[in-house]
Amino acid sequence: MLKPLATATRELLRLDGLWDFAVDTAVGERPWAGPLDTRLEAAVPASYNDLFTDSAIREHVGWVWYQRRVRVPRGWSGDRVLLRLDAATHEGRVYVDDVLVAEHIGGYTPFEADITERVTAGQEFRLTIGVNNELTNVTIPPGTIIVTEDGRRQQKYHHDFYNYAGLARSVWLYSVPPAHIQDITVVTGLDSTTATVQYEIETSEPAAVRVRILDAEGAEVAVGQGASGTLRIEDVTPWRPGAAYLYDLVAEIVDGAEVRDTYPQSFGVRTVEVRDTRFLINGEPFYFTGFGKHEDTPVRGKGHDDAYLVHDFQLMEWMGANSFRTTHYPYAEEVLDFADRHGIVVIDETAAVGLNLAVQGGLTGRPHPPTYSEDTLNDDTRAAHARAVRELIGRDKNHPSVVMWCVANEPSTHEDGAREYFEPLVELTRKLDPTRPVCSTASLLTTHENDRIADLFDVVCLNRYYGWYLANGDLTTAEALMDAELRAWVDKLGKPVLMTEYGADTLPGLHSVWDQPWTEEYQVAYLAANHRAFDRCEAVVGEHVWNFADFQTSPGIHRVDGNRKGVFTRERRPKAAAHALRARWTPLSGRKPSTDA
Template identity: 25%
Template structure:
């Protein structure tokens, strides 16, 4: 049993090992304890209660009132426990053991995702939201919205996953409203809905069986505004489950009418070629680490947009879910990825057997399914061992396409023109990290490298998924900005051969290897380097549309016939969440102590 005394009070969400903190760089076990009350009557009427974690790094074991309710592995994705039987009216005690397994240790090697010492900071703790959600015995677990562009306009397929404790007859109602405003920090989709205008109104009587049911509603021939970076038109969908005069459940979410596909060696957005002017971003801030507030997340993306970018790589792991909500509203195309990072042969073989990377991918995909900003899922970054890598990539791609065949798939490879694993794995985009003149060769070699890639791989879109140079270490801001300008001239001259390029990175960030100064702004976001203005000039002056696009057959990613019922409950139902803890000073506190011997 845990002792009742000797605990420290900390805010949650927060990280437990940020640079400059008392426990800087700590990797190992931390215990959290929270005592809270449940008001009388909350659990009546066959209601169910879910305990939802948005992220804990890396392994979380959870007890409620002394009963072990389960565990989760993976430091960046949400997970849910049904705590209906463990929760009680009055006083409750929640205990969470968090093991931030040290990178490059015997415990993590080849097993964890990631497992090597990576080039970012290994923040530990409960660093994203935790809350209870109370639902009726019959409720909507999730609402997936799938727009498709057809010859006569747009269609919308709405898939509602309904859970019911008993068989009953209900009515599912769907309403879609245009967004009155695409800006604002409030995550609740209702806050941006123009309720005076309705674009879609559908309903269907449903005979529910006990357990899980999937109900599909469809509207065709819709005349709507398309979502794009230049015009991020959003819509708000609300689904209501009604029994007689009683509303059993209601969910809201924002979405957009957007379609992504490929045509020969081009990426298409809503049927037109698009060039990706990109920036990468690590989720990292002084003192806070990865436990960012909504305001800081929004401001980061606003700065990225200000620089003229239309594309954001959220490296190298799933970022906070609000990152993608705000990308929808600001108009940024997004590459989202899982941290299969620098894996070697054994790590790839172990991961194919363990399936944690696949679990992370599906948790990410289901969480962010309705985000129009996300156009590509990245499955790996700079991994070795080609045969083993192809096997894992095929496994991940199969899972991704079964659940979401509407987006592109890629991996980011280190520069090597003979690396054909992207094609062997059947992915959609060839993404290459290029550091000519930084880690190898001369910057001018980038031109020949691009041409060689296009010669070898003529029928796949190519994206330069990283190029960059630091300003620290005696390099200076002027040389960094000059490097970008020279590299961009090469990229611009080859715009018919590549579909985009992503500067590494928008902001400086911390790392377990070396502090990285690749950013166009410093870590504190207080100083805009010369690079900021060079990127802004280049991106804003770059032509928006492709000229002389290639002819070919457009391959649009359509919805598969099979409907995969997600194992993850609706963690995106932000409108109804009841916080146990939050980021502000008045949001409550959680107690924590170091209970086990520190490792590393």
């Protein structure tokens, strides 16, 4: 699915702003059938949870409704009119006047509807969008809904971030010609100074297609005919980490000399490969430095914010971070576009987090139900997971910044049924995109001895908290445990190891002269102990600190106003660890630290 763009043949309107808003318990059974009976207004894009002072709205479980009136530009007569939602978390239904035109399950990928037959150029229509935040055993991510004795519905889930919901990304109205380009796939190869560019173009109907490749200055460097083919770029400028260079593949539907539709798909020329225990970009070893992040800011929740986008990337550049993982869901497309333009490397992750019922057993000490069974994660869950993989790759396949797909975060991979659940998903990922490595991250409960699926992946990705959840306050023991585990994984699989999470909760302004957990000094010492272990293991190809910034979680005794593992506060003020990481990462420039440490 192509991102809406304004071109010589297409126009678009961003429908962001204030919408009428209501929860389902405050309106009738058919809220789309007329004007929404409410005094509330909600901002789009934003999660609705933190906008209002009513806790019943913040903790609402079920459907909420957004509504506004939209006027179709009068110049769109004769074009197809499409309505697109960049995301609706976690389920969306779209009504034009009183007609359902689209529905979608999955909270972080786009969907759209052709509404040409329902609207008229120059006239208004009523647009109503329902959004449902419910998580069950067959959704991605999964969850459970319980009903209290007094009848209140409560959402329970196993992922450690707040279940923000609503229209957190933009809503668009856009036009395309009757015969139009529907999708573009670009795959690049690199041989010395020559690039190959394989392309496939899908059109709404059979049509003649012309392709032109333009360099960053707009000069034409290759041309082709037909909906698929391979072009060559001589004296190519590759896309490199920290040195982004983008080309445009301009696809055109032509009728003689007339261009009926045109769409420019940006791309970068770069290759990705895992060889032995190295991760290679353009044939050169690459060392990841950076973070797991979250789309999480005060008031907006998971709502996309261009100002925070720019500032977060500035802070990463200031620190020498060259990469991040989209923990734990696909981020807004604007984030990947920005990473493409600025040479930041991305590990792109599905929303498959919390697939681990063993965690509740670990926290409570009680037996837990099996993670994989007919009553828990089952064939329907895997089907939803497969849909999430398809939609992630379908949306993000052309981004040069994306170098690896992550199919899940911390699933229970030591239990019966794990391999049967994951092997088809890994096969699907490789079938959809054979050009990028595939990974999943391993939780503390998954070890080199009990894991059942790590051999399916190209890189061993470990989330480890020695010195925090284990050996808390004892960094000598923590460092020894990390050393031993790294050696064990390398001895078992002989694959690169990427530390995808390691971190310690830290209260800004709390200080101590001792190794006192929660202090800024302990966070610095904790990171240093981990880094010494990483530097001693040649197979380690990178380090992603958990987390970039503090973020909101479900309230409870385990969290005080959210997760505090950020090296920045939620408002993006640096803790001492940010300066320590800057001193370590800035000199590296994507190279492995010296093993002399």
